Amino acid sequence: MGGLRLRGVDVHFGGLVALDGVDLDVTPGQVVGVIGPNGAGKTTLFNVICGIQRPRRGELTFEGRPLPRRPHGLTRLGIARTLQGxxxxxxxxxxxxxxxxxxxxxxxxxxxxxxxxxxxxxxxxxxxxxxxxxxxxxxxxxxxxxxxxxxxxxxxxxxxxxxxLAARPRLLLLDEPAGGLSEAEVDELGELIAALPARADAGCAVLLVEHHMDLVMRVCDEVTVLDFGRVIAAGPPDRIADDPAVIEAYLGEAVTT
Structure with a gap:
């Protein structure tokens, strides 16, 4: 099975539940966005995928193989990540x-x-x-x-x-790439991200964590929404933008796609 697959991922910090039974799929050729308010678990999710944070339970695989428990094993699997800064x-x-x-x-x-x-x-x-x-x-x-x-x-x-990209990844993790950019720069970034899935022979998978909703809705094929560590919605951008639970928890108003 290609791509990234997470099933039932839990992460606890003492009594705080950071991730609660999270399921997520990112298939080759897709851009999948993860959104949610501050503290929703987005960074924890990235850290679990990268092996920085060990989950309490759950299954994490990439191309049918378990993800390594340490970050230095990612590149050998074909996974690369950018940082928030x-x-x-x-x-x-x-x-x-x-x-x-x-x-x-x-x-x-x-x-x-x-x-x-x-x-x-x-x-x-x-x-x-x-x-x-x-x-x-x-x-x-x-x-x-x-x-x-x-x-x-x-x-x-x-x-x-x-x-x-120098690592020629088959899965690219983008952590808030639009942070600090102007509107014009975000538009240019969107064009770059939209072209990323075509880089690998079988299609590069892209997982994008981002607060810039216009960018997410424009470049993502699927969007997963976290709130207090739980997935409250997942699907194509147009459905997410109109989802009442998403609007209440995060967006505040419907976003035009």
């Missing part, structure tokens, strides 16, 4: 930051690099060429030699996305 390495250039995302490729040439073999130089050039191509695809290749502290915030967000 930018999260770039300040001491590395933009190009070097993107290269660090290609961990699977870099690992293949590690032995050659340690032995000083010619292959190591070829691998490094291939990684850099691939990183430059990603930066060009996202429209920020002019910043390849710049350092993160000098970047406009929106450019830093795109670089962080390029670094995640």
């Amino acid at each position: 930018v999260g770039l390495f300040a001491g590395l250039t933009v190009l070097e930051n993107v290269v660090t995302g290609a961990t699977a490729d870099a690992r293949a040439g590690l032995g050659a690099a340690l032995l000083g073999l010619p292959r190591a130089g070829r691998d490094e050039r291939c990684l850099r060429d691939a990183a430059r191509a990603l930066l060009a695809e996202l429209g920020v290749d002019d910043y390849a030699d710049a350092y993160p502290t000098t970047l406009p915030y929106a450019v830093g967000k795109r670089v962080a996305l390029a670094r995640a």
Whole structure:
């Protein structure tokens, strides 16, 4: 079975129920959004998927295999994540930051690099060429030699996305990518996200946590709504926008899709 599958996921922090029997599916070629008020459990959900937080109970699989219990196992499975902020390495250039995302490729040439073999130089050039191509695809290749502290915030967000894409993920987790962006920048981001599912041969799956409702309703195929750790609604955006429980808990008014 392809994609991400969660069944009956519970997370408790002492007496606080952070996630309560959460079910979620993200299939290849889909963009699935997760929304909800602050404290609804969205970040906890991402942390469980990434192995940062261990659930009390529940089944979590990706492409039919159990998710690893530690974050460093994600890349080998074909999973990458962006952070709520930018999260770039300040001491590395933009190009070097993107290269660090290609961990699977870099690992293949590690032995050659340690032995000083010619292959190591070829691998490094291939990684850099691939990183430059990603930066060009996202429209920020002019910043390849710049350092993160000098970047406009929106450019830093795109670089962080390029670094995640450098791992060639089959599942991409986007954690509030529109935070801090202008309306025009959010529109441009929406076009980028909408194109992500076509990247992998079998279709990349995208899981998006976001507060910007216009973006969610525009780019997502399915939306899951959390409130106090429970799924109160799940379905296509037009149905979610008109759901009375969602409007009461989060939206406040119907959203035009």
